Amino acid sequence: MISERLQKAMNEQVKHELESSYLYLSMGSYFQSLALDGMAHWMRCQAHEETMHAMKFFDHINDRGGKVQLQDIHLLKSNWKSPIEAWQDAYKHEQFITSKIQELTAITREDKEYSSEPILAWFLNEQIEEETNTSKISTQIEMLGENSANILFLDKELATRPFTPGSPFDPTALPQ
């Protein structure tokens, strides 16, 4: 049975992951409005991935005999001054999520909730990937500055990220 404190913190994390999904969908919409379709696509792939993160916590809370208590989801931001600012925000947001996973890990150790350590180890690894991706793209777009030809080149590259098969965020996967 999951401790009260860990259950509460994991329920909070379900909300953070869903808010991440909503934030990245919002960034996708922003990029779409600038005709940066590759960046919009990348964000939609990420929005899908965040819903999977939320569900991983959702299922784990249940598997440990706890109860999922859903919370209000807030739209963290909906407009940016520039694509650079949006990517910098994505990197900052992932650093925030990493701090939350680290807090959860600290709680499991204090409460001797060892059964939750493997899933949190998975998330700690995942956060290394998320921070690397968003920090790398931020750095690249900062290097490109205002050069629109180069930004379009990066946009084309980001368009190659594959969707999880059957993702509802993939416009081609929706039922006709």
Ligand SMILES: [Fe+2]
């Ligand atoms: Fe996540």
Ligand SMILES: [Fe+2]
């Ligand atoms: Fe990831």
